[in-house]
Amino acid sequence: MTQDLLKVEGLKAYYQMNYYGVEREVRAVDDITMTIRKNEIYGIAGESSSGKTSFIKVLAAAIRPPMRIVDGSVKYDFKNGPMDVATATPAQIEAVRWKHLSYIMQGSMSVLNPVRRIGRTFEDFAKRPLGLSGPAYRERVLNHLERLKLPAEVLNAYPHELSGGMRQRVTIGLATVCHPEFVIADEPTTALDVVVQKEVLGLIREIQQDMGSSVVFVTHDMTVHANMTDRVGIIYAGRLVEEGPTRQMFFAPKHPYTAHLVASLPRIGDTAQRPALEGRPPSLANPPSGCRFHPRCPLAIDKCRTDVPPLIPVANDHRSACWRWQDVEPLVAPQHQAVMA
Numbered sequence: 001m002t003q004d005l006l007k008v009e010g011l012k013a014y015y016q017m018n019y020y021g022v023e024r025e026v027r028a029v030d031d032i033t034m035t036i037r038k039n040e041i042y043g044i045a046g047e048s049s050s051g052k053t054s055f056i057k058v059l060a061a062a063i064r065p066p067m068r069i070v071d072g073s074v075k076y077d078f079k080n081g082p083m084d085v086a087t088a089t090p091a092q093i094e095a096v097r098w099k100h101l102s103y104i105m106q107g108s109m110s111v112l113n114p115v116r117r118i119g120r121t122f123e124d125f126a127k128r129p130l131g132l133s134g135p136a137y138r139e140r141v142l143n144h145l146e147r148l149k150l151p152a153e154v155l156n157a158y159p160h161e162l163s164g165g166m167r168q169r170v171t172i173g174l175a176t177v178c179h180p181e182f183v184i185a186d187e188p189t190t191a192l193d194v195v196v197q198k199e200v201l202g203l204i205r206e207i208q209q210d211m212g213s214s215v216v217f218v219t220h221d222m223t224v225h226a227n228m229t230d231r232v233g234i235i236y237a238g239r240l241v242e243e244g245p246t247r248q249m250f251f252a253p254k255h256p257y258t259a260h261l262v263a264s265l266p267r268i269g270d271t272a273q274r275p276a277l278e279g280r281p282p283s284l285a286n287p288p289s290g291c292r293f294h295p296r297c298p299l300a301i302d303k304c305r306t307d308v309p310p311l312i313p314v315a316n317d318h319r320s321a322c323w324r325w326q327d328v329e330p331l332v333a334p335q336h337q338a339v340m341a
């Protein structure tokens with residue numbers, strides 16, 4: 001039986017700003033309902049400015065003004081008790097940080113303090129949540145470094161003395177040394193070259209399987225989703241527009257936006273011309289009426305311009321928010337789905 005570790009219901013998180021008396025509201029997360037199961041890797045995809053980072057900042061309980069939760073709930077079922085991010089106190093968040101809820105941030109250099117040795121940064125992150133000291137603490141950290149294929153000497157190094165790949169492994173180490181139940185990874189491999197990227201992705205998967213934790217993995221790179229995730233959710237203009245098992249999303253997408261994202265992947269031997277998706281995601285300060293994708297959608301009909309499509313079940317474990325989901329055709333022939341090999 002699958003169990004849920006996180007339940008998000010009707011979540012709205014907006015940036016509310018006031019420029020010289022003029023109110024401005026960016027609806028970055030606008031009515032998202034979804035669950036994350038125990039022991040799964042859930043991928044979040046979508047173009048730039050679609051709201052992915054804003055959404056996971058809420059999941060990570062890292063909400064800072066001008067962002068605010070306007071409505072909804074974000075309920076975790078942690079081993080040490082339930083927590084709703086929407087109502088949690090700073091002390092409750094502090095109690096789960098790193099030990100239950102952890103975050104692998106974008107760009108290792110911005111996470112690691114350049115004038116602090118790695119060993120000191122590990123102490124800042126892990127000593128208190130682990131509740132260990134002396135030899136027991138040191139043994140725990142050294143074991144973890146070994147699992148990350150990092151030599152013990154990194155503890156004496158400064159960040160600039162390490163390669164980009166090693167630094168990223170260190171940030172993964174910091175985020176996982178307390179064996180958290182829930183790990184959020186925001187574009188953890190974007191700045192790395194392809195070989196190192198593969199290594200880092202393999203490592204995240206290994207650690208996830210070892211610890212049995214849930215991972216939410218954010219990237220706009222669909223190849224990474226194809227190779228890493230169990231399920232994928234597609235965010236467009238602040239909304240979850242489709243969600244399903246990864247294979248199904250690639251082979252039988254039920255939203256025209258997903259079909260285009262999947263088709264944009266390069267494939268060996270595929271020379272077919274595919275219609276490009278024109279335009280850009282809309283401004284979240286003034287999103288289009290009805291389905292927010294309608295101005296770019298090749299299948300749009302009048303109803304799409306006026307009525308918001310609900311996210312409904314369309315197949316086993318698969319939901320789509322499209323009035324015309326039954327007419328969505330995959331844009332890529334199955335023999336060219338090389339990324340899913």
Ligand SMILES: Nc1ncnc2c1ncn2[C@@H]1O[C@H](COP(=O)(O)OP(=O)(O)OP(=O)(O)O)[C@@H](O)[C@H]1O
Pocket residue numbers: 015026028046047048049050051052053054055066220283284
């Ligand atoms: N601190 C902020 N203040 C005001 N608006 C913001 C802030 N951060 C993000 N936004 C706006 O929220 C919207 C969603 O941005 P977000 O960064 O969540 O998207 P994203 O999908 O993660 O994009 P990317 O892939 O480029 O990181 C955008 O319109 C962005 O301009």
